[in-house]
Amino acid sequence: GAGVSQSPSNKVTEKGKDVELRCDPISGHTALYWYRQSLGQGLEFLIYFQGNSAPDKSGLPSDRFSAERTGGSVSTLTIQRTQQEDSAVYLCASSLGLAGENPYQETQYFGPGTRLLVL
Amino acid sequence: GESVGLHLPTLSVQEGDNSIINCAYSNSASDYFIWYKQESGKGPQFIIDIRSNMDKRQGQRVTVLLNKTVKHLSLQIAATQPGDSAVYFCAEIHDNQGGKLIFGQGTELSVKP
Numbered sequence: 001g002a003g004v005s006q007s008p009s010n011k012v013t014e015k016g017k018d019v020e021l022r023c024d025p026i027s028g029h030t031a032l033y034w035y036r037q038s039l040g041q042g043l044e045f046l047i048y049f050q051g052n053s054a055p056d057k058s059g060l061p062s063d064r065f066s067a068e069r070t071g072g073s074v075s076t077l078t079i080q081r082t083q084q085e086d087s088a089v090y091l092c093a094s095s096l097g098l099a100g101e102n103p104y105q106e107t108q109y110f111g112p113g114t115r116l117l118v119l
Numbered sequence: 120g121e122s123v124g125l126h127l128p129t130l131s132v133q134e135g136d137n138s139i140i141n142c143a144y145s146n147s148a149s150d151y152f153i154w155y156k157q158e159s160g161k162g163p164q165f166i167i168d169i170r171s172n173m174d175k176r177q178g179q180r181v182t183v184l185l186n187k188t189v190k191h192l193s194l195q196i197a198a199t200q201p202g203d204s205a206v207y208f209c210a211e212i213h214d215n216q217g218g219k220l221i222f223g224q225g226t227e228l229s230v231k232p
Binding site: 004031033035042043044045048050055056058059091095098099104106107108109110111112113 | 150151153155161162163164165168170208210212213214215216217218220222224225
């Protein structure tokens with residue numbers, strides 16, 4: 001079946017502009033996650049959704065970052081007034097359920113990512 | 120703070136040999152561990168996972184070992200192939216944290232033909 005999809009695959013923007021990144025999770029997955037991967041770095045948690053609610057936003061770097069999820073499906077990560085340090089690969093993942101619910105339903109499957117370059 | 124770290128940043132093996140990638144974690148309360156493979160320009164690909172109540176789990180050509188006494192996780196790849204060349208990440212998660220995966224820095228595996 002279809003995996004997690006993300007769009008755009010690449011985005012180049014100018015400093016100060018706003019960008020929106022989109023994630024389509026695997027059908028039926030209730031949980032959705034956003035991570036960021038900077039050049040040569042590991043993956044950094046940003047936020048996760050259970051349904052349309054975001055119980056944990058602790059990883060968002062600043063108030064310029066926000067995310068929403070509608071209809072328990074598609075999610076959008078918005079970065080306002082982009083800065084050069086925002087340049088990274090933004091990865092989305094989804095899972096059937098959350099950790100602590102049913103064993104192994106918390107396995108997260110990742111999309112291909114959106115490569116963001118802020119000039 | 121909490122962290123999941125990898126002992127070796129790079130590993131080079133000969134095609135057909137077995138590979139072992141290691142990972143140390145610092146939080147004994149972690150409940151679930153995952154190995155991901157990431158090829159250049161792609162998102163992380165799930166390989167295998169294990170819960171904290173197990174010490175070994177096998178998949179196709181891969182085995183994950185968990186030693187909770189020394190907080191160590193390893194990924195064994197049998198008969199390594201050129202297609203196995205990638206960066207491998209271990210990650211941990213706590214049952215009470217919903218879905219926040221904590222990743223290690225990654226080990227780059229290079230398979231020589």
